[in-house]
Structure formats: structure tokens, C-alpha cells
Amino acid sequence: MLRFAPSPTGDMHIGNLRVALMNYIVAKQRGEGFLLRIEDTDKARNIEGKDAEIKELLEKFAIHPDQVLYQSEHLHRHQELAVRLVEEGKAFLCVCTEEELEAERERAKAEKRPYRYSGRCANLSAEEIARIRDKKIPYTIRIRKPLEPITFTDRIKGEITTQPGEVDHFVILRADGTPTYNFACAVDDMLGGVTLVIRGEDHVSNTPKQIHIRRMLGFTEEIVYAHLPIILNEAGKKMSKRDDASSVKWLLEQGFLPDAIINYLLLLGNQTPTEVFTLPEAIEWFDLDKLSRSPARFDLDRLRHLNREHLRRMDERTLSTLFGFADAEIGKLAKLYLEEASTLEELRVKIGAIFAPKGCEGEWGEEMRALSEAILSAPYFEDFESFKADLIERTGLKGKRLFKPLRLLLTGAEHGPELSDIYKYIKSYVTEVARCQP
16 A cells, blocks of 8 residues: 545645655556555644645545555544553653643753653652543643664655664654654555555654654564656746645646646656656656656746647647537647646737737727727638638728737737738637627
8 A cells, every 4th residue: 555645724736746656656557456544633733624735636636546545544543542552651651741841842952962851750640640630631642752763665755764762752642642744654554554645744753753652562574665756947946835836736737637747746856768758657667766766846937848749748728628619629829828828817818819819909909999899790701812802802901900909809919920820820709809899
């Protein structure tokens, strides 16, 4: 089993989508299950509706989980295993208040050393524990820190060793009875039969803690890890929520195709046989071991280039449906504009301007009105030359006085592809297109 385990606490980041993609691809390659696990145990940070949004976005990108579960559904198992660790002496109750812990942090800061929990509750007597429970004093459960180094081999980063002093007596169950991220994650990977975890390198520091938890629970099967390098913004800094392009939703709203976004994310720091490809094609050749260890820089211009290529490859009738039509000719019309547009939103503006009533005012207003009247009363012409000849005869307009207002009337813009090329695809709609605003 492989898994994608997002938290419903905000918009999906492109780094999250990249993780989902790679887990899905490897699951398909290995013939194993792919699990979507919504990590919703931190109730204070959950945002209503974000879980549904995650599922909808994965559907848009043709990432289909074999199973969907919410981490909160396993609450009783998390609590049961945390209590078992206490009973076995591998974890302990902690009644330290937030004020006391904050004082410890401040002391560590003043002494210029990394903060580590003092362990003041690590050896409470049976009488003290009984009193805590009798008086219902709030407590957390902390797992005892490791005594030996923790070493694992990362599929991308190589061997990583964490010394005992780097892992604290950390909290596994909060005072409200909910598990912390590392405990819930470690337990669910163990119980879910997860064999390989592909995730962002911001989780590297969590891995030794999760390995430690499973060892304390007696779990001996190996889970392999692959931590993906971070994605940098165009300024070379770690991408954050302040970068619009970091949001998958923003990219879709801007008119980037899911296929192009998939293509781009799989290109980042990777060796691929071709530059332009689809998800089914990537499943055939993707190799986790070919990923670079170095951070990859996000380049919006390259994404635009890929988006343009995927738009060019799209079936024309399907493309036309994105503009409210079901006509391959409109898809071909849209593709004419791919020299100057690279997203669906930019194409939508171009197509919208063609079919919107025109403001026949200003410098060329008189000519535009004359041409509109002539077109609305003219017969159908199959080719542009016959159409143009008829307009010259009916209006007496020639040269710039013909072509400038005609372009404005047919396209709503002063510049663009050749009118003869545009006419091929709008000839059936020309009386709708060449209308002045009332």
C-alpha cells in the first residue's frame, strides 16, 4: 500500500499534488493499493470543506484512490496503543502546564541551546499517577526518547542517521485525547500495511520519530522512505502560500490544464524520455531513483509552454466545450491564438471577444456599422475571398478602411491571426459575431 496523507487545513500546495502523483504512479507500477488518508486529528486547524476539495482536486487530475479514510476514524486505536505504551513503561503521563513548558523553552533560548523537554514527569510514582487520574488533572502522554541512534536509508537522500539526543520525550497523545501528527501517522502507516512513503523533505525530521514509535510498539517490518526535494519559487526561495503559483486551485483558475500541471510537476528535478507527456505515459517509465537530490525551481514560463503544447494536442471538439460550444471548428479557432495565449483563461478572453457584441464607436465606428449591416444581410460564403469581395461591393470600403474595422468587428481586437484563417472557423457564426451593441 502507498498513501497520500494531506491535512484539511488549507489550499492544496503544488508540493502536495506532486507527492500524490508520485505515490499514485508507483502504486500503479507495483500493482499495490493507493490510499487517500485525510489527516484530520488536529481539530483546531481543520477547515470545513477542505477534505471535499482535496478529493475533488485529485479527481480533476485523474488520481483515483482505491480507498479513502479519515484519520479520526482510528481515534480509539491511537488511544489504545498510547495507553499500552504507558502500561509497558515505554511512555509516561505528563502534567506540565503550557506555562511551565514555555519557561523551559525560554531558558533554552537564553542558554543558546536547542530546546529539549526536561523529563520532569518521566518518573512519576504509581501514587502520583493515581492522584492525577483520581483528580482528573489534565495530562498528555509522552513517549520515552530513544537511547540508540536511528538510521534509515532514504531512496532519494541516501543514509540518514539521527542521534538519540536529537529526539525528545515527545507528546504522542494530547490532553484532549487526540493523537499528535507523528503518532497518528506512524500508527496508521503500520496498521495500513504501507510499504513505501513518498513525501516532501520537510518531513525528514519526522521520520526518526515515526520509526521510534513503531519500534516501541514492536513493529519490525521495514517501511521505506523517499523524501522529495523542496520546490523553490522563481526567486530561488522555498515556495510558500504567498506565492500564487504554489496553489493548485490558483493554477486551475488561471487556466492551466491538469495534464500540463502533471507534466510539469513530474519534470521537476527528473530525467524523462520526452518533455511533453501524460499521466498514463508517465506510469510506463517513471523511476523514483532518477529524481535529483537538489531542490527544483518553479518556472511559470515553462509551465505556460507545456500548457500550450497540451492545448495544441487536445481534441478540438473537447477544447470547444471549455468555451461553451460543442464544435470542433471553435476548437480550431482557439488553437489559432496559441501563438499569443497559453492558458484557457487567455483563450477564453479571445473567444469571448469574438462572440461578444461589438462597440461600434470611435475612429472606425461608422465603417464597423456599415460592415455589420452588410454582413447581416449577405448570403453565406464558404471562403474568405468571396466574403471580402461581397463586402467591398456592398460598402465601397477598401484597404485600411476595410480591414481595420473588419478585424475589430469580427474579433473585437486590433491584432491577431490572419482574418482569412479566422473566417474559416467562424463562417457559420458570422452573423452572430458581426453584431454591434444596441
